[in-house]
Amino acid sequence: xxxxxxxxxxxxxxxxxxxxxxxxxxxxxxxxYAGPFGRREDLFGFIDIIxxxxxxxxxxxxxxxxxxxxxxxxxxxxxxxxxxWLKCGGKIEIWSWRKLLKHxxxxxxxxxxxxxxITANMFGKEDTKF
Numbered sequence: 001x002x003x004x005x006x007x008x009x010x011x012x013x014x015x016x017x018x019x020x021x022x023x024x025x026x027x028x029x030x031x032x033y034a035g036p037f038g039r040r041e042d043l044f045g046f047i048d049i050i051x052x053x054x055x056x057x058x059x060x061x062x063x064x065x066x067x068x069x070x071x072x073x074x075x076x077x078x079x080x081x082x083x084x085w086l087k088c089g090g091k092i093e094i095w096s097w098r099k100l101l102k103h104x105x106x107x108x109x110x111x112x113x114x115x116x117x118i119t120a121n122m123f124g125k126e127d128t129k130f
Contacts, residue, residue, distance in 0.1 A: 010048050012111060013063040013095050022051040027060070044081040046072075046092070059091045069096035069114070076118055083123050092118040 007015070010026060017024040027043035027050050034041065042048055047060040062072045072094055076082045082092060094116045099109040 009063040009065055009095075009097050012097055013049055013061060013113070016095075016113060017049065017051050017061075022053045022056075024049055024051040044079070044085065046076045046079045046082055047085075057089065057091055059093055060085055061093050061095055063095045063097070066096050066098040066114075069094060069116070072096075073116070073118070077123055082118070083120060086118075086120045094118065 010028070014024060014026065027047045028040050029043075030038055031041050032038040042062070043050075043060075046062055048063045049061040051059045051061060053059065062076060064072050076092060076094070085092060095113040096116075097111050097113050100112045102108040102110050
């Protein structure tokens with residue numbers, strides 16, 4: 001009997017990135033001293049995964065579920081390092097995972113990412129033109 005193991009959104013994103021041929025790795029870490037039980041901390045406060053791809057360049061990915069998309073988008077746009085990441089030539093994407101029907105009228109549901117790029121003009125500041 002096979003045991004079904006639920007993947008985290010970060011694991012799901014890593015699996016999909018590798019399937020697309022990207023070089024990728026986790027950028028978040030576990031801080032055992034934060035709070036009573038510890039917590040995961042993102043690189044620069046917004047990066048879960050970094051991918052390297054000749055076509056896309058260096059991309060910082062924030063992975064989440066469908067209910068966390070808006071919160072993560074707002075947090076990235078308020079993060080002091082996110083705009084600097086873009087100024088240095090990096091790209092930022094939010095991958096929010098949801099289960100969608102494979103075929104209209106069918107029953108099979110697949111995990112599909114909604115990928116939203118974050119650009120400098122989304123920050124609404126005058127110094128975003130570089």
